[in-house]
Amino acid sequence: MPPEKAPAKYRQIADHLRKGILDGTYPAGQPLPSEEILAKQFGVTRPTVRQGIAELRAAGLVEVMMGRGMFVRSPHSRPSxxxxxxxxxxxxxxxxxxxxxxxxxxxxxxxxxxxxxxxxxxxxxxxxxxxxxxxxxxxxxxxxxxxxxxxxxxxxxxxxxxxxxxxxxxxxxxxxxxxxxxxxxxxxxxxxxxxxxxxxxxxxxxxxxxxxxxxxxxxxxxxxxxxxxxxxxxxxxxxxxxxxxxxxxx
CATH class of the missing domain: 3.40.1410.10 (Chorismate lyase-like)
Known part of the structure; x- marks a missing residue:
């Protein structure tokens, strides 16, 4: 039986951040690590990081604010x-x-x-x-x-x-x-x-x-x-x- 193929890097980034958002490592309203930091952490280019972030944006877990960075939108937080x-x-x-x-x-x-x-x-x-x-x-x-x-x-x-x-x-x-x-x-x-x-x-x-x-x-x-x-x-x-x-x- 052939070994399972490792998930694509952008998917690994998305899964890592999703887990951190859901378990409270990254609280609602707080910024996520920058594209540069994530690129170094996973050994990828910044476009690959953006691809992972796009998955989280589509799921409503991350909001990107121009000039400010990426911010967490936790599904567990109470609305304002x-x-x-x-x-x-x-x-x-x-x-x-x-x-x-x-x-x-x-x-x-x-x-x-x-x-x-x-x-x-x-x-x-x-x-x-x-x-x-x-x-x-x-x-x-x-x-x-x-x-x-x-x-x-x-x-x-x-x-x-x-x-x-x-x-x-x-x-x-x-x-x-x-x-x-x-x-x-x-x-x-x-x-x-x-x-x-x-x-x-x-x-x-x-x-x-x-x-x-x-x-x-x-x-x-x-x-x-x-x-x-x-x-x-x-x-x-x-x-x-x-x-x-x-x-x-x-």
Whole structure:
């Protein structure tokens, strides 16, 4: 039986650093040894070191900061930001985000007409292809430190026989007040999943290589459970956790 072939040098470097990150030898937020030091340690060229580091970046374990070096992103560390999710109603009757953050649009959202794709039509319980009012916004909070992509969808059929039949309603969250004024009692449900961002999403959210994002779909329903609108959020998944209240229905 032939002897097993030794792993490629770049793989040895990646495995060595991965082990050190996971066992705490290299703590989260701390710099890794430089390319020069790793090249000498393993007897390789710096391009080989970069190939090993690329594996760790793709896995979300290392972040490379231009001019500063390579820094650890440990999967065991607690995120620096916890955001409560959901919508609550104030004593004045206003609907506000549970996280209490003030989100500003990079540009004023403009309503466009789109047709409901199959997946969203299913959540909205409308036929695929039904026209929707759609708003897109890049939003920031905390003086630009926090970022999210936010899209609002409102089916035309929800607006029949209302003042919005011939004009676009406002985007969420102002949409909530508009729907309440039409006599709806609002309820909300969210669907959450992590996924890797598309290139334009990674650029807008300023995500490092190998970092996933949260994809959240929020459906606004009336008192009968009929969907009235849908929102789509894309949130950075690098240093953020989301918190949801769980209600005892007994």
């Amino acid at each position: 930001l916890t955001r409560p999710r959901g919508v609550r109603r104030t004593s004045e009757g206003r609907y506000v985000e549970a996280d209490g953050l003030r989100w500003d649009d990079a540009e004023e959202p403009v309503a466009t007409r789109t047709d409901a794709p199959l997946a969203l039509a299913d959540l909205l319980r409308i036929p695929p292809g039904e026209p929707l009012y759609t708003y897109d916004a890049l939003q920031t909070a905390d003086r630009g430190r926090l970022r999210q992509l936010h899209r609002t969808y409102v089916p035309f059929s929800v607006l029949i026989d209302t003042k919005y039949e011939d004009q676009a309603p406002p985007p969420a969250p102002r949409l909530y007040a508009a729907l309440a004024e039409l006599g709806h009692e609002l309820h909300f449900i969210e669907y959450l999943r992590p996924r890797m961002p598309l290139p334009d999403q990674a650029h807008a959210l300023r995500l490092p290589d190998g970092v996933p994002m949260f994809h959240v779909l929020r459906v606004t329903l009336d008192e009968t459970g009929r969907p009235l609108a849908l929102e789509e959020f894309h949130l950075p998944g690098d240093d953020l956790e989301l918190a949801y209240p769980l209600l005892d229905t007994k």
